[in-house]
Amino acid sequence: MPRKVILDCDPGHDDAVAILLAYGNPEVELLAITTVAGNQTLDRTTLNARRVCTVAGIRDVPVAAGCDRPLLRELITAAHVHGESGLDGPSWPEPDVPLADVHAVDLIIDLLLASDREVTLLPTGPLTNIALAVRREPRIVSRVQEVVLMGGSATRGNQTPAAEFNVLVDPEAAAIVFEAGWPLTMVGLDLTRQARVTPEVLNRLLRLGSPLSRVVVQMLEAYRDHHRRQSVDPPGLHPGIWPGELEREPPLHDPCAVARVIEPTCVECVEAFVAVETQGRWTSGMTVTDFRPSPGRPFNARVATRLDVDRFWDLVVSAVERVGLDAARSGGSTA
Ligand code: RIB
Numbered sequence: 001m002p003r004k005v006i007l008d009c010d011p012g013h014d015d016a017v018a019i020l021l022a023y024g025n026p027e028v029e030l031l032a033i034t035t036v037a038g039n040q041t042l043d044r045t046t047l048n049a050r051r052v053c054t055v056a057g058i059r060d061v062p063v064a065a066g067c068d069r070p071l072l073r074e075l076i077t078a079a080h081v082h083g084e085s086g087l088d089g090p091s092w093p094e095p096d097v098p099l100a101d102v103h104a105v106d107l108i109i110d111l112l113l114a115s116d117r118e119v120t121l122l123p124t125g126p127l128t129n130i131a132l133a134v135r136r137e138p139r140i141v142s143r144v145q146e147v148v149l150m151g152g153s154a155t156r157g158n159q160t161p162a163a164e165f166n167v168l169v170d171p172e173a174a175a176i177v178f179e180a181g182w183p184l185t186m187v188g189l190d191l192t193r194q195a196r197v198t199p200e201v202l203n204r205l206l207r208l209g210s211p212l213s214r215v216v217v218q219m220l221e222a223y224r225d226h227h228r229r230q231s232v233d234p235p236g237l238h239p240g241i242w243p244g245e246l247e248r249e250p251p252l253h254d255p256c257a258v259a260r261v262i263e264p265t266c267v268e269c270v271e272a273f274v275a276v277e278t279q280g281r282w283t284s285g286m287t288v289t290d291f292r293p294s295p296g297r298p299f300n301a302r303v304a305t306r307l308d309v310d311r312f313w314d315l316v317v318s319a320v321e322r323v324g325l326d327a328a329r330s331g332g333s334t335a
C-alpha cells in the first residue's frame with residue numbers, strides 16, 4: 001500500500017528532484033505539493049513547482065501556495081545556491097499546471113482531516129506552513145503518520161556554522177514542529193552531505209535520453225556550478241572537522257527525505273533529543289541534538305545518519321526514468 005504524502009517545498013533544485021522522486025516511485029501516493037518561501041520568494045518557488053509539474057506531466061496533484069515569509073523574521077533566500085529564479089539552468093516553458101485556489105495551510109489541514117489513513121508530511125523547505133497548520137488545527141497531530149523533514153544538522157550548519165538553511169529561515173516554526181509531539185524524522189546535513197551529485201550520477205541521468213532527464217541534468221549542472229562558485233575550503237582543516245560542505249560536487253539534500261519514506265533502510269536513523277535554538281545571536285536555527293538518553297527528557301526525533309548511496313541514486317534515476325517515460329506519453333512539455 002503506497003504511503004500518502006504531502007510534499008511541502010521551496011523549489012529549489014533539490015526540491016525539484018524530490019518532487020520527481022515522490023511522484024515517480026510507486027511506494028508514494030502524492031496527495032499535494034505545497035510551496036513556501038525559502039530558496040526564493042514564494043511567487044518564484046510556486047512558479048518553479050508548477051514548472052517542474054509541467055515538464056514532468058504531473059497534472060493529477062494539486063499545487064497550492066503557502067506562506068510568503070517566516071512567522072516572525074524577515075525572509076532570507078538562497079540565490080547564491082539556486083539562482084535568481086530559484087531554479088536556474090533549463091529554459092522553462094510557461095507552466096500549464098494550475099495553481100490550486102486554496103492556501104497551502106488550509107489544504108494540508110483539509111487533506112489530513114479527510115484522510116482515511118494516516119498521512120506523511122514531507123517538508124523540504126522552511127517549516128512555516130507546517131507550523132501554522134498544527135497551530136491552526138492541533139487535531140492534525142493524530143492524523144499524521146510521521147513528519148519526515150529535510151532540515152537541521154546534528155553537527156555543523158550550512159548557512160551559518162550552527163544552522164542549516166531551512167531551520168535558520170524560520171527557527172520559531174521549526175521549534176513548533178519539533179515540539180508538536182508527532183513522530184518526526186530529521187534528515188539533516190549529516191545525512192544529505194553523503195548524496196553528492198557526481199559526474200557518474202549526471203551521466204546515468206543523461207543516458208536515460210528523455211526530454212525530462214535532459215532537463216534534470218541541466219538543472220543539476222547549474223546547481224553544481226552555483227555550488228562551486230561559492231566553494232572555498234578553509235586551508236589546513238582536517239577533513240573530519242570540516243564537513244566538506246564546499247567539496248566540488250554538491251549535496252542533493254531534499255530527495256534524501258523522500259528516499260527515507262520510500263525505503264527506510266536506505267536512510268539509517270538513530271533516536272535523539274532535538275531542540276531548536278531561537279534565541280542565540282550566533283546560534284539561532286541550530287538543531288541542538290543529544291543522542292544520550294536523559295530521564296524526563298524523552299527522545300523526540302529520529303536523526304538520519306547513514307545513506308545507502310548506491311541505492312539512493314538507483315531510486316532517483318529510476319524515478320526520473322519512470323516519470324520521463326510517462327511524460328513523453330502524456331505530453332509533458334519541455335521548452
Ligand atoms: O539546507 C538545504 C535545504 O535548504 C534544502 O532543502 C534546500 O532546498 C534549501 O531549502
Ligand code: CA
Binds near residue numbers: 011015124125254
Ligand atoms: Ca528545499
